[in-house]
Each structure stands twice: as C-alpha cells, then as structure tokens.
Amino acid sequence: MSLELVDFQILAAALFCLGLYGVLARRSAVMVLMAVELMLNAVNINLIAFSAFRPVSSMITGQVIVIFVITVAAAEVGLALAVIMRLYRRRGTVNVDEIDLMKG
Amino acid sequence: MGLVLFYILGGITIVAALGVVTTRNIVYGALFLLVSLMGVAGLFVVLFAEFLALVQLLIYGGAIIIVILFALMLTRETDFSIATEHRRWPVAAVVSLALFGLLASSAINDSSLYNSDRRSGIGIEELGTGLFENWAVPFEIASIVLLVALIGAIVIGRSGDEEDGGQA
Numbered sequence: 001m002s003l004e005l006v007d008f009q010i011l012a013a014a015l016f017c018l019g020l021y022g023v024l025a026r027r028s029a030v031m032v033l034m035a036v037e038l039m040l041n042a043v044n045i046n047l048i049a050f051s052a053f054r055p056v057s058s059m060i061t062g063q064v065i066v067i068f069v070i071t072v073a074a075a076e077v078g079l080a081l082a083v084i085m086r087l088y089r090r091r092g093t094v095n096v097d098e099i100d101l102m103k104g
Numbered sequence: 105m106g107l108v109l110f111y112i113l114g115g116i117t118i119v120a121a122l123g124v125v126t127t128r129n130i131v132y133g134a135l136f137l138l139v140s141l142m143g144v145a146g147l148f149v150v151l152f153a154e155f156l157a158l159v160q161l162l163i164y165g166g167a168i169i170i171v172i173l174f175a176l177m178l179t180r181e182t183d184f185s186i187a188t189e190h191r192r193w194p195v196a197a198v199v200s201l202a203l204f205g206l207l208a209s210s211a212i213n214d215s216s217l218y219n220s221d222r223r224s225g226i227g228i229e230e231l232g233t234g235l236f237e238n239w240a241v242p243f244e245i246a247s248i249v250l251l252v253a254l255i256g257a258i259v260i261g262r263s264g265d266e267e268d269g270g271q272a
Contacts, residue, residue, distance in 0.1 A: 003106045003223070006215040008151070011114045013207035015121055015144075017200040022125035024196030030175055031130060034137045037168065038121050041144045044156075052151040052223045060226050060234040066156055067235065070163055071246045075253030077168050081175040082261035088179040 008049035016042035029084050029094040033077065040073050106223075109150050117143030130176055138169045152225025 015038055022035025044066045051062025088094050120143060123136035141164040148157035235243060 003110055003150075004215065005218050006211050007110060007114075008147075009211035009215075010208050011118070011147075013204055013211065014118055015140075016207070017204040018118070018121040018125055020203060021196050021200035024199065025193040026125065028130060030172065030179070031124075031133060034124055034133060034172065037137060037164075038124060038140065041141060041164075044160075045144060045147055048148055048151050048153045048156060050218075052153065052225065053218065060231055063153055063156055063226055063231055064235055064239050066153075067159065068242060068246055070156075070159060071250060074163055074168060075250055077171055078257040079253050079260070081171055082257040084175060085178060085261050094179050 005049055005053040008045060012042040012045040012049070014042075015039075015045065027095050027097055029087070029096050029099075030081075032096060033080050033084070037073065037077070040069060044069055106150055110147070113143050113146040113150065116140075117147065131173070134169060134172050134176060137172070138165060141165065141169070152223060154225070155228050155231055 019035045019037075019039035019042060022038065023032050026032050026035060047062040047066050047069070051060070054062075084094055087099065091099065093099075117140050120136045120140035124133050124140060127133045127136060141160065145157045145160040145164075148154075148160060
C-alpha cells in the first residue's frame, strides 16, 4: 500500500474543519486568526498534493498558487494584528463577542 | 517510507491543530500552531515541494508565529484563561464534523478519478522560471499587496493619540 492523493485530501479536510471549529468556537480574536491560519494551510496541502500527483510533470500552477497564498497570509496576519492591537487599546478587549458596535 | 512519514507528520499536524483549537492557555495555542505548521512543512517535503517547505519554515515559523506571540504579549488577556469557548461551541463542533464528513466522503468517492501512487516533484529552477514568466503579473501584484499591507499595518497600528484620546 502506498501513499495516494486521497490520504492528503482527507488530512487537509481534517485540518480545515479543525480551523473552522476554531473560527466558530473561539472568543479571542487572536485565536480566531490562528484558526484561519490552519484553514489556509489545509488549502495549501491540497494544492501541493494535487500538483504532486498530477500526470504531466510540467504543471507548476499548484506550487505557484501556494506561494501567493503564503504571501497573502503574511499580509493578512500583519494587518489583522494591527487591527487587533488598535481594538485592544480602544475597547480594552479582544473578545469577538463584545465587539458589537455595528449590531442592529 | 513515504507512508510512515506521512502518518507521523500528519499525526503531529492534526494533534497540534487540535491543541490550537482546544487549549485554554492562549500562549500554548500559539506554540501548538507552530508545531502544526512545522508538520505541514514536513508534509510538503513528503510531496517533494522542498522550496515551499523552506518557505513555510521561514515565513510561518520565523515571522508569523513571532508576530502572533508579540500580539499576545501586548494584549494580555487574563479572562481568556478561564473561558475560551463560546457558549455555542457544540454547534460549531457539529458543523465542523458535518463538513469533514462531506469533504472526506466526496474525496473517497472521487478517488478513482485522480488517484495514482506516482508522485513527482518540481525543481526550484522550473518553479522560478514559471513564477517569473507565466506568473510575472500576479507576482508584481503580490508585491503591491505586501507594500499596501505594510503601510496599512503601520497606519492602523500606530499610537494615534489624537483620535483615541478624545473618546477614551
């Protein structure tokens, strides 16, 4: 028995769903951000797995897209943490339940 | 060999990710995230994507975790050591499990379409050539995205006494 694409797909699905649980269940904004990182990594695993198991050996699309995902993830973390710091200074909390200024 | 490595690294990744979303201590959560992301880097090596494994180590291990730890230190939250989860966390667990069932079953159903046990890697030269030839425009746009994010993070994160002081 050898390694197949479906193994990586199931692993990535598990990682993505753990990240989804973290986004939905956590109350600290920083923890929500960390769960989003988990979801992004699950997507990266899927992209690289598809690119590694493809039949033609000249397609690099999967790996290049992963480079862009990592770039955007780095930008996202920087911006999100700046917003969280600002929020903490203004409201004294990073609990996502208490940030309800726009609640109708 | 690949299978053994896959199970070890996958196990590390999943267990550490479980630690991220369940731990009470938020700093432990960040360290669990580091372990999980390093497990993902190992999986990239199993998939013959050595360059991306290196990038993962440098960017996630070197930069993102440090920034998250900085943010944790600067916004120290004592109340979160007791109550980390929502009251509705069982709903979140059910939704996540349902999505996992859906994704896993569809992956298994379609496995005959895509599966082969033949893996092959891409050399760094090929990757660089593709990145700078076919993907040159997205590459430039990514550099603009990074610049905008850098400036935006500085503008948002600076102390800004004149606005905050008035209403605080």
